[in-house]
Amino acid sequence: MLKVLIKKEILQFRRNSFLPKLVVVFPIMIMLVLPWVTTMDVRHVNVSVVDSDHSQISNRIIDKINASEYLTLHSVTSTFDLSMSELDKGNVDVILEIPQDYEKTMLTGHPKRLSISANSVNSNKGSIGAQYLAQTISHTLAEQRSMTSPEKRGDFFTIQNRYNPTLEYRNFMIPALLIILMIIITGFLPALNLVSEKEAGTIEQINVTPVSRFSFTLAKLIVYWAAGLVVITIALLVAWIVYGLSAVGSLAVIYAGAFLFIITISGFGIIASNISSTMQQAIFFMFFFVMVFMLMSGLLTPIESMPEWAQYITYALPPRYFVSIMRSVFLKGATFYDMRYNFLALTIFTIVMNIGAAITYKKRS
């Protein structure tokens, strides 16, 4: 019986002019394009310097800004207003103001203050840009001091980013993108497929046959589970070939996590399709939760920086556990044993979601 149903699903899947292409093209496109654009690395911060000092030290700071790969020197002006108007136009992100007699007062030991004004419309670029600028200046000043004072002083501390040494945002994003792909291919598609059977009325014809609801649904899922595994394989290959990023940990653990997650999220999709009677309802329902999944599961922003009440909510979101498995195994090389609690949670969700899916499916209304 199941064989007959699977055969029909595969036939429909292949006949569909869109789906088979989607399964191949979608992951490739997402993996090729999105890692480049979903970056929080701030580069090319435009700086305008208001130099009222015209001293050796102010020239030195300007040179340093010019040399930095993160900062771009936009202009050096004589009044703050001139720089401010550039900032208003959006040409400048950060303004550094060097007051008159800065160098002189520095030598007295009570220097005037430098001021940094940042355009924080894009709060990320503004605040990080201001930080970069502050860092650059303090480096310059430290160098200056070590030259003038007899005792050599180095940096106060060094920072080392473990597991993602270059602090590439891409490395952080790629596991997340894999998860988004999973949600779409194995959560959305089976849900839409089931609802389309409702809309076309074909489900009515199936419901008067002796086919059990379990095998009917399972046949659909098996096809999409397989599609999900194909997608994740393609995406992993792209990550490796294009970005040279391969999992530090074992692929078996990644696939085990992915498989549990696929079953969970497809169960969730089935619930969505069971409680909605039109495509629109199903899409709306799915979108709502996918938004929550994407923004609250630690996919894009760390859970630790959420307010405490929100952190409790994340425990109810299955992607949270898969995100954690993916990142830890991918970047840190965590083992199955390290991830056992995440696997346990994911297993519980798999069971709960699919019991929910079975309960909400009714052949007779």
Next chain:
Amino acid sequence: MTIEKAIEVNGLSKSFGTVKALDKVSFDVQRGETFGLIGPDGAGKTTLFKILVTLLDTDEGTATVDGLDIGRDYRAIRARVGYMPGRFSLYSDLTIEENMEFFANLFGVSVEQNYDLVAPIYSQIEPFKKRRAGRLSGGMKQKLALSCALIHKPSVLFLDEPTTGVDAVSRSEFWDMLHNLKKQGLSILVSTPYMDEASRCDRIALCNSGKILDIDTPSNMVKKFDGNLYGIKSKEMYSLLKALRGDKTIINSYTAGEFHHLLADNGFDAERLKQELTSSGHKDVEIKPIVPLIEDVFIKLLSNER
């Protein structure tokens, strides 16, 4: 023990919110009988079908199909009935052949096994078997749907408005096909909004807004009709109808094609009416007694209800 009745319905009721779709409906269908549910849209025909093929729960009442209770034995019923819903609901992205094979296999049979039963119908569309079901004409879709409903050799066939939206020739052909199936011993419950198709059934139930008005053979229905029925026409059909509705000896009058039909009481005098109409300016007035059709029976039953 052989079960005499193919379908037995006792006091079925079903409401959707405040709308009573079925109101204590009872009837039975004998084995090998073609039973027609005749009634306009909204009579509750589709609801009744869905309950009998176990797609919908009832609020009240019991029913058996092939001797099996629709509540308790729903699984067994699903294996024994063929259902053709009012809306085409096969897979439009699968071909004729694939649809047939799929539905046969779902019941654990192959197309070849029961080919004889479907052959008279299926052979008509077989030349196009590689064509996708979504690209078939209305008449071909109907034949495919019937073939798919028959392929597992059901003992009771449920056809919900099979001829709606199909041209007159195909409709007539379709009834011929049903007649052939009946000869093979199949019990058929069929619904239609077309009164003229009633005569193709062994027995019919006239129904309206969830109630069955009467059950009988089509010929008995007509025979039972007591009342003076006339056909009337003139040059001005619309003003004629208005004039008829003003006459006190006429119980009911309604349009029915070339002639208006009018149901008159015993004090009615055709000659008097003709003179009155002519003098009030109607030209070429023609009145004649007519033999009632199922439609007249239905309209009379409806007005009795009210």
